[in-house]
Amino acid sequence: MTRLADHLRKHGDRIAVMTASAQVSYSELADRVDRFAGGLGTRRQLVLIETRNDLSTLVGYLGVLAGGHVAIPVPAAGDHSHILATYRPDVVVDGSGVHVRSEGAHALHDDLALLLSTSGSTGSPKLVRLSRANLIANATSIAGYLGIDETDRAATTLPMSYCYGLSVVHSHLLVGAALILTERSVADPEFWELFARHRGTSFAGVPYTFELLDRIGFTSMDLPHLRYVTQAGGKMSPERVRRYATAARHRGWQLFVMYGATEATARMAYLPPDLARERPTAIGVPIPGGEFSIEPVEDWPDTSSGELVYRGANVMMGYAHGPGDLVLDAGPDVLRTGDIARRGADGLYEVVGRRSRFVKIYGLRIDLQRLETSLRDAGIPALCTDSGDRLAVVATAEHEPDEVRRTAAGAAGLPPAVVDVACVPELPKLPSGKPDYPAARTLAAAASAPAPHDGDLRGVFADVLHLDRAEVTEDSSFVDLGGNSLTYVMMSLRLERALGRLPADWQRMSLRELQNLPAPKPRRWKSWGATLETSVALRAVAIVLIVGSHVELFELWGGAHILLGVAGYNFGRFCLTPLPRTTRIRHLRTTIAWIAVPSVLWIAFASLITDDYHASNLLLANKILGPHDSMTAGRLWFVEVLVWTLIALAALFCTPAMDRLERRLPFTLAMGFLGVGLALRYDALGITMGDDAMFSLLAFWFFAAGWAASKATSAWQRAAVTAVLVVGLVGYFDEPSRHLMVLTGLALLIWVPAIRCPAGVAVVAGVIAEASLYVYLTHYQVYPLFGSHELVGVVAAIVVGVSVSAAVTLARQRLGRLGSGGRGGLPVGDEPLLDQGRSEDAVAPDQVRGDDAATARRRR
Template sequence: MRRLLDHLRRFADRTAVLTDTTRLTYRDLADRVQACAGELGGQRTLVLLEARNDLDALIHYLAALAAGHVVLPAPEGADADSLIATYRPGIVVDRHGVRRGDTGPHALHDDLALLMSTSGSTGSPKLVRLSHANLAANARAIAEYLEIRETDRAATTLPLSYCYGLSVIHSHLLVGAALILTDLSVAEPAFWELFDRRRGTTFAGVPYTFELLDRVGFAEMRLPHLRYVTQAGGRMPPERVRRFAAMGGRRGWDLVVMYGATEATARMAYLPADLAHSHPHAIGRPIPGGSFTIEPLDGWPDDDTGELVYRGPNVMMGYAEQAGDLALGATVDALRTGDVGRRCGPDLYEVIGRTSRFVKMFGLRIDLQRLETGLADDGVRALCTEAGDRLAVVAAGDHDPEDVRRRVAQSTGLPVTAVVAAVVTELPLLPSGKPDYPAARALAAGDDPADDGSGLTDLFADVLHLDPADVRDDATFVDLGGNSLSYVTMSVRLERALGHLPADWPRLPIRDLERRPAPRPRWWRSWGTTVETSVALRALAIVLVVGSHAELYEVWGGAHILLGIAGYNFARFCLTPLPRPERIRHLRTTIGWIALPAVVWVAFALVVTDDYHLSNLLLANKFLGPHDSMTAGRLWFVEVLVWTLVALALLFWLPVVDRLERRAPFAVAAAFLAVGMALRYDVVGLGLGHDAWFTMLAFWFFAVGWAAAKASTALQRVIVTVVLIVGVHGYFGNSVREALVTTGLVLLIWLPTMRCPAVVAVAAGAIAEASLYTYLTHFQVYPLFGSHKLYGVVASVVIGIALSAVVTQVRARMRDRRLSPRDPAQAPALR
């Protein structure tokens, strides 16, 4: 007893526990624990504790440990009859108080401190035996890699009966940090009021917690003291890891993904926050003091792949299945996780499968075989398998899928929304007669089992002109060098391949794109397809530009919408989480694929027309003149765009600017927008004139698009919208033009995608992809048709599309020649 109490008293007047109405110092906590330990008595026994997230349960837990008892936490409100019948606890502590058991003293091993259940409500009385050394080692390791400080305050978002929730208690009390004790859910406004009022710095979550955070608008919350968020309790989809990591980067907190098991006292691995962008699929590196080995498995011929085996001082003593097992010493020295793993980087590991039919979801470990058996006993023949972060169930016979979902949710303890179900005439089987679980997974998700999404790597390679061997399934469009010039083609072809364009697809790994979501309702699918708003606007804007120049109609403003879209795409495809050299390389490539075609076309036009001057060849007419030519200003849009990108490439080449943008992406974009607005209004009195829309000062439209792409909250989007409306008002001196530009860019800010007939989507994609070539060439094309202005406009668009197709084919041939050397033996050296 003295050792634990001395540890608590060592932190004296530091805050130990906070509730909605109470504050305890470490000295107060030690006094209460000591008094409670005296009430429990000194004869060592097993204490079954109803583990609520309140002060009374915490004090009884610590008091039982301090008095030398062995603690068995049970979930609040759980039916503990089977545990009591099997283990015969000497003391039971629940909401009714403390009561003594009717059994004599247990034979308890001296090292035994804690018994934890390994499963949810489908589990049995099988328990994990943990020692005092296990608890101390794991708490020290967690405190070390999370760098927990005495000033940290952790909210109890997970139950004390769950090893993850209990590890938060252990690790924070170890270093003298504080706990915010609450049983409120993160879905409740009262939780966030308490968290903010008590200056919470951290909280823990399982994958389902992060779904709830999306629903309650977590991204828009002001939490000034939040320092980091941890995630464990099952695999979280990589795209969600990336998104929350990026959100944390913008808001000033870190996301730490972790991997563990009750058998390891809680934690085995962690993914440092700075690796969440580049390795969102990984479980991370071993915790301090622990190590992994990968042991060969039948059916996995790859030497680098096998069962993940963990060793460390936090590995359990062993299992208990009856009261007599509580007297046993350590029976294991390594933990066979049952996960199929492989290395995915220096000292980094990922899990790619399971050796058994257990899955861990929403903090519960579920025995799928036991679940199938239980359903069969209830008259439901079914196959159960994991489908990403959902449990997929396919039942045979005359059943209501919703009824199947509710039964499975009730049996497992999962929320109903975490279960997907389908009913079929016969269960899918392999030719061998064994269950076909991949087919079951596809059926439950509503997919065609024969269509596994394969071919996306080839699709990415084709669009981006890469060697298919260099396109890994964990790479994203952005990782592979995708930019604003290729994303139009990619989005159209991807939507055609998947039937639906996922949100934020440029940042999703290919393998996650292949795991397509369930199809939209039939009424939705029957009307058209999804197209990105930026693609539709790009197509519309270039048609407006060409038609206005050809005097078919007079609807100006398309070029300024294009400039805003250019800023939007710059933020999406150049300011990515990739390392600084990769960012600059992508930006350099983007500049090249805009400037090179422009220079080539101007050179051609110089030979066959009198439209341009040598200054146009340098894309510098606005700098060098002549300014009195009727045709010199035709390429102003390209000049603004190229030199803006060149200037930004030089700025972001500087490490300090690069770091600042990563730390506060929206703030940096807003700062550049402020500079653009200052120039637009000539705030500093440079006397640059008021014809800004036809000069380099049009940069502020680019900055609006940039800020729109980096805006992550409704408030930020409102700010960008207000600046846009204020800036456009009076800018052109033409209300129709101002309304058009404002409407187009407001759609870009607020509406990522839209639905339209499939034929319109295909046409928009082709026109948008060719917008640069159409812009460059239309000045020389439409005059050829004289008074037939409509023909001239159509011809300009068609020729732009044709030139785009030719350039694409040339790039493809260049790639093929690069990847097909005459001497095959040279191939490895050329890759």
């Protein structure tokens, strides 16, 4: 029972597993595996285990193998009812624990160790039977040609229920290397923070992984410990292979393109990295211990090609269709792949077609014949084929395309967005009477009925961001397309209506991912049917409080400091994204323009009709240049603080070193800036610039607190930001109500990402938040027109601001593509980081004229 645990234990105190919060040595892992195996008993059992990329799953899976049992790994979020019904496992291991259903009820072959789904895509209970010898042979071979040793640290980018994901686990634990366990996507900054912190040396990807890597500018990342990247799970385009191979050569790592199948335990071939640029269409050479042959295929037009046949110790024992097959002996170590291939003069193999009707989409191997049978059983006669990385289905006209799409997608285990459907009077046939699949492919592509939300969401993206529809691809995200905090509000409201709910971190999700979200569950209280982000709610509430306090309808101060925190929060989310450095700087530059240009234009206009502003206001530098004795010149302090803060940060992040540091340690760097802000706030650096000029530096820490909040991904990090916030607020204001107001607002920002509220409230709040920049800029000139009618003055100021916002939006649409990067209207960046301001200290110079400098600092 303990052979596997003994193998782990021989690596001693070497690190075996790393997570976001823990490190586990091989000795400790062996002890945990032994304990888990002991809890399953000595009689061999069939164990279904729900998998996640976490430590408990790894211990459970290894414990099943160590105990001599047979494992059936399945994805934790998937529907495995057909496996449960067909195989009736003795034990089920899920997130809530170990559940014994029966005990040793199955006859199991002595060599059988693992059962993996052959496709997992058509509801088929057919499983691949793999032996211990299969697992060891394949892991040994992979470790050999990748050169894995004890110094390697691989991140788990693929699920453990997938043969490719398991092969990473097996090959690294075999040689005493380490695993970085994470559920994070490569599109998440947190993945790269963890990867860099643990000095990751490799990760694995399917073709879609590399699409995500394209979106985040992976090839420009500084990953000094990265040694190689592997790709399998479907054919990647030759252009992308060549591009990543070139990037690998320039950046000092290697790209291994691989070919395999579950039936071969994972791998059958690999393309040597030094040949990837010259031969990007090849699958390469057989793995060590394996060999290929090419057998003629009847009626195949190219006689130099044939069916690719593989032989090796990693070939499966055979298939299982039910529990009775689990005791069968192994078949021959020969695998007929069904792929048509040829061998080049250089010895490299290349797949040029398929013999069987299997396709691979999204890394899933789909049996098209079985899919047609499933549709027919559901009452939908159809032809199924593939169209590149999409599934093409042609059904008869009595069915609705959406019905066909949902049924086909469900049967295939694919997102509806990748299924093209055409409904025609008769299914296309060849003159011989056989199905005409090329015609079916053409019909489905031509019809190209939009997936759920496709037309709506593509139109929403194009409308809100002022783009042509053609610019919005399925791989585009809100951030990729230049989204910012102003358009963020409008987009969140539109998506809420289109999707029925607002997913977390939606701004980084691609259009495809948004389209593929499952429909939300009906809510009992329909009136509370909208999700409103806390940052949006704070903007709306704060701008109302700002205007109301200035009009003297009530007196509730503190809104501007909350909004400065929200500005920092949006800076972290929309400017410090996983995009290339040049794109980040462009976003920062246009962010500053969006804040400064409307402000300067309004100041210039207001100066023509009032005496409110001075020339220094046009430079957004009144706090620095003065005059300091005006009752109105200090009104725009918020804009000044924000603009000059962003200018300073833009200059810093222009440097590659600072850019790399932020990508590697986003939370740590943000907390570092928060520490600098507190040092300025407590005058620990001894900087002297005059009280008014110092004001901008003193207020910076609110911005930094919001920035740190945006990068906090765990409870302890949020607690750390909250603790610093509490310390920073002690004695900052004279009024306790201000302390409470600011603490409450920023604590909500840190801990509560979104709130549920009536749909009408969400819409109103969103409109006000979207217009908050223009409300802030214009309200000083609007509310005095209404004299002592304070409530009317507040309403009028908000209405004018909303109207100006709508006019600017309309102007952007009509101006077309005048902005930077080919996008329409004004430069697209992160506009209102600004539309949060207010000058709640508009009369502060008089209020503190007699105070000493320390008191002035506390009040500000």
